[in-house]
Amino acid sequence: MRRVNLYHDKRAQWAVYVVFFGILAIIPLSMDDPFTMNQYSRYGVFAMLALSVSLVWGFGGILSLGQGIAFGMAAYGMGATMQMQYQDPVNDPIPSFMLTNELEVLPTIWEPFWHTHLGLILAIGIPVLFFVIFGILMFQARIAGAFVAIMTLAMLGAWYNMAYDMQPYTAGFNGISPPSAFVAFGVEVDPYSNLIYWVSLGVLCVLTLATKALLQTKFGTIVQAIRDDPERARFLGYNVAYYQIVLFALAGLIAALAGLVWVMITQFVSPTSLDIFFSITMVIWAAVGGRMSLFGAIFGAMFINAAQSYVGDEFQATWFIILGAVFIIVVRFAPKGLAGLFEYVFGFIPYRVRGTSGARGDAHSASE
Amino acid sequence: MAVILDLQDVTKAYDEYKVVDGFNFQVEEGELRCLLGPNGAGKTTTIDLITGRQKATSGTIMFKGRDITGQREDKIAKQGVGRKFQVPAVFKELTVRENFQVAFSKNTDPFHNMIRLGRRDGRERLRQVVEIVGLQERLEEQGGNLSHGETQWLEIGMVLTQNPQLLLMDEPTAGMTEQETQQTSEIFNRLKGEHTLVVVEHDMAFVREIADVITLMHLGKTLAEGPMEIVENDPKVREVYLGTEGITDAA
Amino acid sequence: MSVHDFWTPFALEPFINALIIGLSLASIWLVAALGLTIIYGTMGVINMAHGEFIMLGAYSAWVMQFFIGIPWLLCLPLSFFIVGGFGWLVERGLIRHLYDRPLDTLLATWGVSLVLVQSVRLIFGGEPQYIDVPDELSTVMNLGFIHIPWMRIFIFFVSLGLVAMTLAILFKTNMGIQIRAVMQNKEMAASFGINSKRVYGLAFAFGAGLAGISGAMFSGLKTIFPDMGLGYVVEAFLVVVTGGGEVLGSLATAGIMGELFSVFSYFTNDTFGRFVLFVLIVIFLRFRPQGIFTPSMARR
Numbered sequence: 061m062r063r064v065n066l067y068h069d070k071r072a073q074w075a076v077y078v079v080f081f082g083i084l085a086i087i088p089l090s091m092d093d094p095f096t097m098n099q100y101s102r103y104g105v106f107a108m109l110a111l112s113v114s115l116v117w118g119f120g121g122i123l124s125l126g127q128g129i130a131f132g133m134a135a136y137g138m139g140a141t142m143q144m145q146y147q148d149p150v151n152d153p154i155p156s157f158m159l160t161n162e163l164e165v166l167p168t169i170w171e172p173f174w175h176t177h178l179g180l181i182l183a184i185g186i187p188v189l190f191f192v193i194f195g196i197l198m199f200q201a202r203i204a205g206a207f208v209a210i211m212t213l214a215m216l217g218a219w220y221n222m223a224y225d226m227q228p229y230t231a232g233f234n235g236i237s238p239p240s241a242f243v244a245f246g247v248e249v250d251p252y253s254n255l256i257y258w259v260s261l262g263v264l265c266v267l268t269l270a271t272k273a274l275l276q277t278k279f280g281t282i283v284q285a286i287r288d289d290p291e292r293a294r295f296l297g298y299n300v301a302y303y304q305i306v307l308f309a310l311a312g313l314i315a316a317l318a319g320l321v322w323v324m325i326t327q328f329v330s331p332t333s334l335d336i337f338f339s340i341t342m343v344i345w346a347a348v349g350g351r352m353s354l355f356g357a358i359f360g361a362m363f364i365n366a367a368q369s370y371v372g373d374e375f376q377a378t379w380f381i382i383l384g385a386v387f388i389i390v391v392r393f394a395p396k397g398l399a400g401l402f403e404y405v406f407g408f409i410p411y412r413v414r415g416t417s418g419a420r421g422d423a424h425s426a427s428e
Numbered sequence: 429m430a431v432i433l434d435l436q437d438v439t440k441a442y443d444e445y446k447v448v449d450g451f452n453f454q455v456e457e458g459e460l461r462c463l464l465g466p467n468g469a470g471k472t473t474t475i476d477l478i479t480g481r482q483k484a485t486s487g488t489i490m491f492k493g494r495d496i497t498g499q500r501e502d503k504i505a506k507q508g509v510g511r512k513f514q515v516p517a518v519f520k521e522l523t524v525r526e527n528f529q530v531a532f533s534k535n536t537d538p539f540h541n542m543i544r545l546g547r548r549d550g551r552e553r554l555r556q557v558v559e560i561v562g563l564q565e566r567l568e569e570q571g572g573n574l575s576h577g578e579t580q581w582l583e584i585g586m587v588l589t590q591n592p593q594l595l596l597m598d599e600p601t602a603g604m605t606e607q608e609t610q611q612t613s614e615i616f617n618r619l620k621g622e623h624t625l626v627v628v629e630h631d632m633a634f635v636r637e638i639a640d641v642i643t644l645m646h647l648g649k650t651l652a653e654g655p656m657e658i659v660e661n662d663p664k665v666r667e668v669y670l671g672t673e674g675i676t677d678a679a
Numbered sequence: 680m681s682v683h684d685f686w687t688p689f690a691l692e693p694f695i696n697a698l699i700i701g702l703s704l705a706s707i708w709l710v711a712a713l714g715l716t717i718i719y720g721t722m723g724v725i726n727m728a729h730g731e732f733i734m735l736g737a738y739s740a741w742v743m744q745f746f747i748g749i750p751w752l753l754c755l756p757l758s759f760f761i762v763g764g765f766g767w768l769v770e771r772g773l774i775r776h777l778y779d780r781p782l783d784t785l786l787a788t789w790g791v792s793l794v795l796v797q798s799v800r801l802i803f804g805g806e807p808q809y810i811d812v813p814d815e816l817s818t819v820m821n822l823g824f825i826h827i828p829w830m831r832i833f834i835f836f837v838s839l840g841l842v843a844m845t846l847a848i849l850f851k852t853n854m855g856i857q858i859r860a861v862m863q864n865k866e867m868a869a870s871f872g873i874n875s876k877r878v879y880g881l882a883f884a885f886g887a888g889l890a891g892i893s894g895a896m897f898s899g900l901k902t903i904f905p906d907m908g909l910g911y912v913v914e915a916f917l918v919v920v921t922g923g924g925e926v927l928g929s930l931a932t933a934g935i936m937g938e939l940f941s942v943f944s945y946f947t948n949d950t951f952g953r954f955v956l957f958v959l960i961v962i963f964l965r966f967r968p969q970g971i972f973t974p975s976m977a978r979r
Contacts (some may be wrong), residue, residue: 086461123782201965206725206781210920211961217913218957225950278529278541280521285530288519295479295889296590297505297533306538336913340789347786377797384793392776
């Protein structure tokens with residue numbers, strides 16, 4: 061028997077996830093307000109973004125301020141897919157914003173989006189591929205720390221300008237607003253319905269549990285080791301850059317899926333999805349909730365956004381002052397965020413376990 | 429016995445200044461070699477060159493008959509060269525057990541490791557290593573919470589977990605208490621024979637305890653080489669350490 | 680815009696104009712980046728609130744002129760001291776405690792920037808403000824086909840003046856020598872009795888003051904609004920990091936970046952020019968993360 065912190069008990073952690081997602085899943089049954097469901101679905105997307113930040117920064121030690129790149133790219137891919145679902149190949153083959161931009165034929169890069177499946181594959185595949193290439197560029201050269209932050213930020217700024225500038229292809233500042241909801245397998249995903257909420261929550265749930273499971277594999281231990289001391293890991297025989305590239309791409313995948321769901325919910329994509337402020341805000345959610353805890357990060361995203369919409373528009377300035385101050389305090393005094401606070405409090409709860417590995421016949425269970 | 433590590437005419441120069449200057453160095457299999465020398469003699473740089481942390485300006489480094497000069501760190505490590513750093517480096521946020529699991533790196537492919545559960549990996553080896561370096565009581569402790577001596581042992585244990593044929597130890601007893609140093613020299617005497625060790629050390633009592641042969645470096649070159657008694661009485665050595673009580677104090 | 684007129688063909692006179700615009704832009708980026716260069720170069724701190732220090736400089740100039748009636752030219756040095764003092768407080772209260780955690784400094788200063796933007800919005804409102812500049816500076820200089828506002832010429836020379844002043848302070852004054860000593864080797868400087876904490880505080884205040892003066896200057900060029908800092912900070916960062924945190928490095932990079940951007944923009948347009956520039960910088964940093972002049976520290 062040995063005293064441990066309940067916070068670190070893996071089974072207790074999984075139980076919290078099951079209860080958390082279980083409660084969230086039945087919310088629509090108790091209220092029937094399409095606008096609220098749309099609102100809550102958005103929190104799900106923000107939670108996915110915080111999840112991606114937590115994975116890459118909290119566990120991988122890579123402070124990426126460019127998660128919005130994957131989010132925005134996927135959002136544009138999804139916007140194009142939904143737009144082309146609305147267009148008619150014979151009578152109305154060209155989106156109206158292109159016509160106002162004097163395009164007479166559909167640009168080649170838009171052609172694949174006639175096919176919904178291909179469109180979805182591209183919407184996810186291109187950002188992930190971009191993260192792989194960008195990751196190779198940075199991590200092969202052993203770029204680390206603040207330089208990664210600056211480089212991802214610059215790259216994000218570059219794509220923001222690109223989306224803004226390529227008006228005939230992206231509708232520029234106005235953005236693309238597909239007139240009809242997304243249809244998959246003959247089902248219309250109405251953005252104001254219980255269905256959209258379950259789609260958003262379902263994606264979040266699958267991503268969270270998959271990430272949680274991933275972190276419990278040896279891969280998960282190794283990326284955390286690399287975060288703690290990349291040099292040591294390298295001399296143990298690990299190709300550190302390879303691990304960082306894979307991790308960066310996985311975080312990009314999560315952010316890309318978030319972008320995809322986002323456009324389903326909002327039926328709208330504009331350069332704001334690539335906004336620098338937005339990408340840094342994701343980091344704030346994860347930091348306040350607890351970057352070294354997946355649950356903390358998604359909870360942080362949901363809580364902060366819920367609070368923000370509760371406060372209302374007229375007090376936005378005051379809200380951001382409070383948020384900024386909280387963020388400063390968290391960074392200065394509590395790098396593990398709210399989750400760290402829980403860890404601390406749970407340390408006082410008397411809780412004992414039998415040596416877990418002993419049950420499985422480990423020779424050293426007696427000494428644990 | 430066969431030569432396992434062979435440095436031929438290795439030079440490392442920063443602009444005009446040569447930190448390692450035409451250094452020749454051979455270590456035989458199963459040997460425990462101590463690498464000594466005053467600060468700035470080029471000891472740590474030599475270790476850096478062998479493990480690939482720095483690239484040699486000229487010369488060749490052979491390990492087990494293969495040329496490893498200028499290869500990447502992880503590739504050299506995978507061929508069986510383990511290294512302990514001067515400033516002990518362990519994974520601070522991970523538990524001692526997890527530190528050992530990461531060190532058990534038979535397969536380093538990220539995708540392969542995504543389908544392996546960390547806890548089950550290398551348990552047999554963990555038991556053997558813990559038997560050598562201790563730390564049985566501390567397996568669930570965070571790496572960052574260990575004492576200085578324990579951190580040193582953990583890092584030695586991590587390197588051992590890999591079962592490398594050649595172990596490079598940069599000041600393994602730095603900052604240890606006398607008792608801890610004693611325990612460490614016991615560990616080293618156990619490793620001798622099965623592993624080949626190159627130990628950079630300043631603590632002469634410790635060196636006397638463990639070393640077969642010592643190599644004394646000075647200004648990037650070999651000044652003297654041989655058993656302790658011979659090196660100590662070498663007139664060249666006395667000249668370099670003029671005015672001191674021999675190499676014992678200079679270290 | 681249609682795709683067909685995306686590319687502008689070369690013509691001498693507009694191209695020369697573009698080069699001049701590039702110089703002017705370079706001087707603006709240089710001034711914005713100068714304070715950051717000191718802060719990053721001395722302490723390795725990535726100060727994300729630098730744009731807001733610039734904004735504070737602009738607002739303090741506006742307040743001094745609007746409420747007290749101080750002439751604009753006098754506002755410039757006064758802004759230096761106001762924002763410098765503010766920066767000193769930020770360093771004492773926050774930055775000082777995070778020196779061994781560079782990523783956290785970056786994030787904490789982002790929090791500072793959030794608080795500053797919103798506080799200014801709360802106090803002065805979100806609408807843009809204008810400032811009165813001397814009549815001589817609000818006209819345009821006409822030289823054949825070249826037309827440049829006098830304000831831009833003024834900024835160009837002031838920026839060079841500020842660089843010269845900064846170099847003089849760094850190399851001629853006691854404080855500057857201490858700053859450079861700490862920049863090169865903190866431990867050794869400490870062994871010579873230099874109080875590195877005090878030096879950091881002064882360097883941060885000095886960098887913030889330079890941001891203040893540049894903000895006050897920009898207030899004569901454009902309107903003032905709470906979010907204006909974001910428009911400078913990204914470019915300023917790229918100048919500083921690419922320049923390796925050295926004053927002359929920033930001078931060179933600002934010049935190169937300004938001209939490259941202006942030339943790209945001439946052939947295509949502003950936003951695409953910025954895209955190309957950012958991508959080029961990312962690639963440059965990939966190969967020389969230590970900056971433009973510093974010798975390579977890579978594995979060799």
